Amino acid sequence: MSDERALRADCASCFGLCCVALPFAASADFAVDKPAGQPCGNLQADFRCGIHQRLRQEGFSGCTVYDCFGAGQKVSQVTYEGRDWRRHPETAQQMFEVFPVMRQLHELLAYLTEALSLPAARAVHGDLRPMLAETESLTRRSPADLLELDVAGHRQRVNVLLLRTSELVRAGAGRRKKDRRGADLIGADLKGADLAGANLRGAYLIGADLKGADLRRADLIGADLRGADLSGADLTGGIFLTQSQLNAAKGDTATRLPPTLTRPRHWTS
Known part of the structure; x- marks a missing residue:
């Protein structure tokens, strides 16, 4: 079973990837516009957020609800072996493209891990375990391989098992x-x-x-x-x-x- 701690964001081990790779538009969730690949103006040299404790007050409530499911530290410390995009600018563009792919895989890992923790879904655990192992193996591929990955196709295969899990759990509610x-x-x-x-x-x-x-x-x-x-x-x-x-x-x-x-x-x- 996947280590649940690895599926929680560890910002101290990440190179501020969500603050750079992702775009956002001025709205109720974000105070300003920011294109993908451009560092947020609040990102500090140590990759920490300069207004982390005041995000909602400063108009960045969207940042407080985002969750990378641990993909940020995986890309930073495993995929790129601790080489950050500032000291190694040649990795920047590729790293920013890999991050959303890894985030999707880690989200699937979180769902699969939860499904395996549900006694009501025991009948499908035998199929969930190899799918979890396969998904974990995908997260350890090279950057080039991750960018070639058919994430949508893999998600569809995972979703078949999650739907079966859902049906088993919801049946326990006792009524249609x-x-x-x-x-x-x-x-x-x-x-x-x-x-x-x-x-x-x-x-x-x-x-x-x-x-x-x-x-x-x-x-x-x-x-x-x-x-x-x-x-x-x-x-x-x-x-x-x-x-x-x-x-x-x-x-x-x-x-x-x-x-x-x-x-x-x-x-x-």
């Missing part, structure tokens, strides 16, 4: 739920809704009122929870929910979370 996969629920009033065991894969829940909702055993992979109010909601047993999704939402101390996730600091008391 309406499939809300990819549903447009932007701003929806779902206060107190019974969504236990629901399929919310890729659902648009931006700004939705989910206060007090029952989301136990719900599949939340890819669900857009930006601005969604999870105050008092029960997410215990929810599957494929990530820290970045929680960071993008609102909640309070009454929100019940899976044990592997942390209550965001900006949530109200």
Whole structure:
């Protein structure tokens, strides 16, 4: 099984790749425009963020919800063996292109690792283990090989197993739920809704009122929870929910979370 610590961002071991490789546009999430490949103006010489403790106040809330799943340190310390793009500028362009590929692979590793931790999905564990090993091996390929990788094709193969995992886990909710996969629920009033065991894969829940909702055993992979109010909601047993999704939402101390996730600091008391 993959080391879960390796799937958590370790910014101290990264060359600030998300602050350089990725583009962002001036919006409610970012105070300024920045093209891909250009260092953010807040990135310091030591690859640390100069306003890390004030990102939300300075208009960079988008940075607080981003998660590389540990891809930054993998690219920095393993793929490029500690050679940073400042001292070795010849690596810069390629490194910035490799990073998004690695991020996708690490995201899949996180989902596969979670699936293997779920007793309800034991029937599919025999297929999940070799897929996890294959995905881990892909992350150790050379930069050139990573850029040639068919990530979309690999993701489709992984998703077949994640769907089977989801079906097994959600069946434990004890009753058939309406499939809300990819549903447009932007701003929806779902206060107190019974969504236990629901399929919310890729659902648009931006700004939705989910206060007090029952989301136990719900599949939340890819669900857009930006601005969604999870105050008092029960997410215990929810599957494929990530820290970045929680960071993008609102909640309070009454929100019940899976044990592997942390209550965001900006949530109200």
